[in-house]
Amino acid sequence: MNSEKDNNVDANSENTTTTNFIHDFILEDIAKGGRFEGKTVHTRFPPEPNGYLHIGHAKAINIDFGTAQKFNGLCNLRMDDTNPSKEDVEYVDAIKEDITWLGFTWDDRFYYASDYFPQMFDYACDLIKKGLAFVCEMTADQIREARGTLTTPGIPSLWRNRPIEESLDLFNRMKNSEFADGSMTLRAKIDLASGNFNMRDPVIYRIMRAHHHRTLDKWCIYPMYDYAHPIEDAMEGITHSLCSLEFEDHRPLYDWVILNIDCEAKPRQIEFARLGINRTVMSKRKLRELVENNLVDGWDDPRMPTLCGLRKRGYTPASIRSFCDQIGVSKVSSTVDYAFLEHCLREDLNKNARRIMSILNPIKLVLTNYSEDMSETFELENNPENIEDGYRTITFSKECYIEQDDFMEVPAKGYHRLFPGNEVRLKSAYVIRCTSCEKDADGNVTVVYAEYDPMTRGGNTPDGRKIKSTIHWVDAKNAINAEVRLYESLFINEDPDNGELDFKEYINPSSLTVLGNCKIEATLSFSSPHKHYQFFRLGYFYLDPKASSEDNFVFNRTVSLKDSYKPVK
């Protein structure tokens, strides 16, 4: 199918029809002229390299890159690495890989916030000279206590009005490693009475002797996000800085920095709601907890909402992009139904995944009136949704495997698959009539017996009789053995984040089922470029590239097919 191709599909050409409030704002900005006069729309995706990207980031990526595309603009990729104590190169590589996989490209516009440390330092000196920043010697605890409460203003730092020259000297010596970690900070002088805590003389530089993954040990002072981010945006000529809702309170500070530094670019911050999906957790902290407590098999466990996890599960980049496009963008805190993600997945896979027959829980079917030494072949379309995808040839003989679920010795009401006396079609082969079955000591059916109707070759009924059910099968002679991993949602709770108990208590005990005795039709080949398949009548499965080898096939169930059959109990 095309899923292997679509891993490289250029997403920078899609998503031009949908619109949202951010687009409206930008349109207004363009119409107004002013600071956006003659500027091309320029956005950025600024992850901190301290963890793996998840589906929530995909939404942000889609908005950042998608908005640029929409206006024929540009989108940068920037590592927001201003806190070395949490960051690592391991993550920058993974982030780049995931964004590329999603189908977006930043061309040569890949940056690090740490590249701007010298300029940030100079700007900070300027702020001090303007009397807008000062070196403060309060401890973290003292600053917290002096910050005030919701209803009372903060108390000024003892050092708030120290001479400019003194602050300048101290700030330089902070940089030169003369003071201990945490002993001093550089603070912006703004408004201690503001209802917005971010404006109550925020710390903009801290002393921290941590090894930075890029600047190594060059710096021992690091800028804070609120101070650094607007400068990063300004330095890159960003016009629209898109971020999530929780930064709304930070916008006044963002604007304050832009206003008070000597820069040409005047970026505008616009906030949107981050993505929530039910039956999962999205915070980096909780995902890390799952990994570190071995509740999942690493960051790329197929049950994880991480992009590497979804990839291993078999999600396609196109389906994730489609999902992000369709959920829309607004300022309403929302939780999207997991079923919608699955819908977008099936939509893509149904169109593109090749079909193959596979038996998850095999029982043997013996055709008593089919000659032992007879064998024949049938042609099957690879994908009925796309006839151009061609045909394949499968073999057929006296014995094959069928699904346990497709046989009932005593049929339930409304069940019209195989049961003694009933007729069923073996997909593309013959119509057969069940005669009997064999059971083991525990009463489990081990063999089903049936007779085939030679007049129905190919599954056709020349006499025009209707066969209610068509079931899939795999020739026992040359079936390929495989392991199949079935996944269900990781949590049993709709909202594991907000339950009575710790989120880990809501882990679904049957989120993973390993089936070791699956039978797949012999046309499957390890060297095929196709990795995403629809197992006929069962669902979509992905050949796990890490777990599989030439003689050991491991499939992950990406998502089941919808099933409107409701057994009557």
Added chain:
RNA sequence: UGGGAUGUCGCCAAGCGGUAAGGCACGGGACUUUGACUCCCGCACUCGAUGGUUCAAAUCCUUCCAUCCCAGCCA
């Protein structure tokens, strides 16, 4: 309690003064060599609640209610 934001179908989401788009989910039916797909049909006399302005309000104004975010030297 101060500041910031948000409230349109079970879940997303259009709507921007002219009489409630669409998608998902759900229910029914048609078709079917996938109980899939596809295709039909149904699914908010009502827009958090109140008053008010207007010939006309989900859209403007009052007041109220609910929910989310903020007191890191995290981002």
